[in-house]
Amino acid sequence: MERRQIVRLWRRGGASVLVTLVRAEGSSYRRPGARLLLGADGAYAGTISGGCLEAEVIRKAGWIVREGAVVERYSTMFDDTAEVPFGLGCGGVVDLLLEPADTPECRALMNATEEALAGRDSVVVTYLPGDGKGLRRVVLRDGVVVFASEGLGEKKLACAAGLRAGEKYEGRFVEEMRGPQRLFVLGAGDDAKPVVSMAALLGWDVTVADGRGHLARVERFPDADRVVALGDSGVSELGIRGADAVVVMTHSYEQDRAMLAALLPVGPRYLGVLGARHRSALLVSEAAAMIGRTIEECCERIYAPVGLDLGGDGPEAIALAMMAEAQAVCMGKLGASRRLTAEDVARQVSEGGVARYLQTQCAL
Template identity: 70%
Template sequence: MRETRHIVQLWKQGGASVLVTLVRAEGSSYRRPGARLLLGASGEYAGTISGGCLETEVVRKAEWMVRNGAVVERYSTMFDDTADIPFGLGCGGVVDLLLEPANTVECQALMAALEGAVAGEDATVLTWLPRERRALQRAVLAASGDYIFASDGLTESELVVARAAVLGRDGIENVPSGIFGERIVAPQRLFVLGAGDDAKPLVSMAALLGWGVSVADGRVQLTRSERFPEAERVMTVSKGLYETLGIRTNDAVVLMTHSYEQDRDLLAAVLPIRPRYLGLLGSRHRSSLLVSEVAEMLKWTVAECCAQIYAPVGLDLGGDGPEAIALAVIAEMQACCMGKRGTSRRLLAEDVDRHIREGGGARYLQVQCAMDIA
């Protein structure tokens, strides 16, 4: 989402020329579908569609490629001297990039959806990819499922079928062939409840991910905006007024006030909301005492409380100090919010032959990465 913020900022400056979107990835790819790059008026750009290897090539040719309208270009990073694919870098996959002029109503509708997402409004974007005798067309649905934009020329039946697919059981994965569908979602919200010095690196790291961060504490001397310049909100919250924070079920929350009483009251207030992630800083003994008391306060079982809490907070990464703790907490939150387990993907020796065999013995094109050129 931080990247989306940068793209929106560049767009609002005016003069953008080309928007590039990764719409398909097969095999190994540094970025996944939905990654974007916006080319500015003076050749500057925001966003990425690879690890940095494709950007130089794409930016150099983008305006020429869209001289007759939007196009889809395929880039291969695997060596295959029989394929009619214009690029090879040695990463091991194939990507399709949609390049579209920035001055069209379709691009403007997409950018409006991205700007809305930064402000907290989810949307669904459906793009009928350009092909022979059919130009790019696009439709945007609000979170309610109602269309808020549709290109001229899209038929009622096309819109009905696409909307039914998006709202169906399989959702965005079930859109008809030839349509690139994506959810444009608001930034992950994080509530850091506790404004001590150890909260500073946690707020900074979350902001680097593009999350919307709110900091709250009952101590006025700590809840100063200059202590947390990356936070969207820094609030002083009195006891009994925790409901004014506006925490929702899809939010992430970390309790780190270092006050047993405050953490107990906050835990009792936040647990019934059942946020997506709820972390509790402190030792196992302290956390056990808190859970035991809060379970009695809420008339919950200890098991019900433990099922909703990550305590002690953070992955077991090792290290010491506020920065190491913040990294462990951020890593656990990221995994939880993305529906992952947070386990290592380390390549094992027994996997090597299998991966090569399954890949058909494909070799990689040995070329110099554009980023390595002086």
């Protein structure tokens, strides 16, 4: 969401200063790579702290960059006595890169940000200003230089191509501009609406898909990036990949079963299945048989019952539990989760078949 807001402000024109958090020491609300873009009319998008630094930075940014890009250090320590320009009591020290927005380097960075939102990743290497040298930047896509500041020779470019995002380098800030996490909400019922809204707030790229065309309508999901009425080819037409997050929640046993059978071989990063433990166990047992996989293998690839056990009731509470689990999995932070095991499936299957979940049809 934040990157989209920054790009929208950039596209409006008149941006004046771009602020990037390039280093954090101690407690910090935001991590390196967080940005704040200032518009010429006083508007701004993005954040570089929990709100304690923005007013100070916005007030002084134009004056600070009057002679070009600079790195400013801000302390948020209690009773801080170091030679740093600001202290508010949040418990950390951050280095902020402030650069004028009307430079080729800034335009290249914003173009890379916009490209990433469209799914085209890149690596950006920023040579920080200091010691008499100005800001310089290299943008690489698939190892190929797509932008380089004037004066950077072949040796410097070759060095930039070998740097790794996330690593700390003296005088250089390296980041990977990645596309947003993709989420596929398979099911367009009313309970999917809060899931889509929460994912959109996180800045995720959200696709809603359902085989029922009367539910899969754009006007029902204004926060979604795409709404798809599935055809005969089912979920295969969506192009779901291993890095994606998927939630199966059509409430149709037949649809869920077909989707699960198609998705298990793909192995999305997060594959949640909405429904009672007994229903999910039956789905897993049948889907496993359909694709020739063991139940153990299938249980390892799905999250069912879906969502963290946060308590509460209703669509919003379920959506929160679901998105909290998906966020934790995609960020590599998941602790304990409720998940089916092969033993659970065997026990649940022994309690009865799938007849209760199949749509009843009149013989007449």
